[in-house]
Amino acid sequence: MKYFALIGAAGYIAPRHMKAIKETGNHLAMAYDINDSVGIIDSISPESEFYTEFERFLESAWQRKRDPYTALDYVSVCSPNHLHHAHIAAGLRLGCNVICEKPLVPTTALLDELQKVEQETGRHVFNILQLRHHPAIRELKERVAGAPSDNKYDVELTYITSRGKWYHESWKGDPRKSFGVATNIGVHFFDMLHYVFGDLERIAVHYLDERRAAGYLEYRKARVRWFLSIDSNDLPTGVQGKQPTYRSIICEGREIEFSGGFTDLHTVSFQEILAGRGFGIDSARHCIETVDVIRNASLEFPSRNEAHPCLK
Ligand code: NAD
Ligand code: HP7
Structure with a gap:
């Protein structure tokens, strides 16, 4: 079972990621959104941690890394398009693979930048192109x-x-x-x-x-x-x-x-x-x-x- 974090959990598309995490037999361990209208989480996993501040989300994710049984495997990104780059890089630097909504980033220069972060971390980002x-x-x-x-x-x-x-x-x-x-x-x-x-x-x-x-x-x-x-x-x-x-x-x-x-x-x-x-x-x-x-x-x-x- 893989442990997932979801960024942008209160939005329109987030429930489809929650459903996909559940239907693939995995666990939504943490969620983060600046908006706290996230009651939908209860239908998937009421025990998931939830944060409305990035700093607290990040610190909690780092603490999880100490224990191989709680460490995150994947970060799923459902935030607005202009935030994808920063949220993908954060997920990779946490040692996770990342699943990100479209458009991955706006330019090929930012794709090149993300490729460097992949090389630095040994982790990978995957785009939803359904x-x-x-x-x-x-x-x-x-x-x-x-x-x-x-x-x-x-x-x-x-x-x-x-x-x-x-x-x-x-x-x-x-x-x-x-x-x-x-x-x-x-x-x-x-x-x-x-x-x-x-x-x-x-x-x-x-x-x-x-x-x-x-x-x-x-x-x-x-x-x-x-x-x-x-x-x-x-x-x-x-x-x-x-x-x-x-x-x-x-x-x-x-x-x-x-x-x-x-x-x-x-x-x-x-x-x-x-x-x-x-x-x-x-x-x-x-x-x-x-x-x-x-x-x-x-x-x-x-x-x-x-x-x-x-x-x-
Ligand atoms: P949305 O506005 O409904 O949801 C975005 C969420 O991100 C909101 O809950 C918002 O509070 C949150 N957010 C904003 N700033 C944040 C921050 N700094 N940190 C954390 N969370 C933050 O938009 P949406 O329709 O759910 O779109 C989200 C992403 O999914 C976009 O990239 C969009 O292009 C993509 N999308 C893809 C499909 C598809 O068919 N594959 C469909 C819809 C949206
Ligand atoms: N809808 C909402 O209630 N909120 C939303 O934010 C979006 C839709 P579809 P999707 O608008 O940003 C498409 O057109 O296919 C309502 C794009 N995806 O089928 O889910 C809407 O009013 C996606 O990339 O929406 O999403 C309808 O009543 C893009 O980011 C209903 O949902 C998104 O629009 C279904 O609407 C957007 C594809 O085209 C595959």
Whole structure:
């Protein structure tokens, strides 16, 4: 049984980490969050230690290290994006492996920095990239892998996860903390596109604001017109009022709608990490590089065959 600490325990995604820790047969020994609304811990392990100050959390983790029966094995990071780097480094320096939410860090320079901490500590960080475990995406990957290697698919990707006004008031609406919508949410499908279609050859950004992003990406095996939005007005008419999200990939005219099927993917991610098949710094590098380029790109006017149809 592995002993886990969880950072960011009061947030939206933390319960999925708690569930994954429990379902993989491990123990949530400690939790930390600056917010004390963490009663959910009782449904997993009421005996877990909980701290609202980093200093006390850290000291307690150090004391645990004296006894091999209580020492932490893993630190799970569910804090806001801009804190990942510091929380990952702290976990590694405590002698733990780290499981961290996406985006691992905003830039490849910070990935290099984390790689140094891995070398210094002999411990490793693994990124949650759960779309790689989604059955529909796995099936698509197999289809693409089985096609002739010179085949270039025409792909249209529409990714709408509608959010209310709260999003912009929270850290997620602050680009210094979330790094903007194309990074905070787009990172999932940029990773998935690379995973399925190979190396990225060209990036064009056609639109970028605080609620939407759109552009064109050319991979070794695909030409992708992509559109991302957190505005419910962008949901297709048949979906509006019925579901808050619409995630669709049309590949050579065949649509895969993958809005559902996400609830257990954190547990699958943990199972894979614990079995030695986690996605480390090198696996995350491609999508981090992509979102970094997109954040800093100059907008281009799209040519007709490169514009996503939602881009009005
Ligand atoms: P959230 O705002 O609901 O939760 C973040 C938590 O971190 C809050 O409870 C907050 O109090 C806490 N926090 C803030 N500053 C802290 C600090 N200095 N020390 C400790 N805790 C601190 O956000 P969320 O939606 O749970 O997102 C958390 C992370 O998970 C983000 O990195 C986000 O990108 C990622 N996420 C991933 C998925 C996914 O599908 N894989 C889904 C949602 C969020
Ligand atoms: N929801 C909340 O109540 N609070 C939140 O903080 C987020 C959602 P989905 P996920 O918004 O930051 C996606 O769109 O898939 C509600 C991204 N993940 O399915 O869980 C929401 O209003 C993630 O990387 O949300 O998360 C819906 O009612 C990103 O950090 C419901 O939860 C996160 O949005 C389900 O919403 C975000 C993927 O796209 C895989």
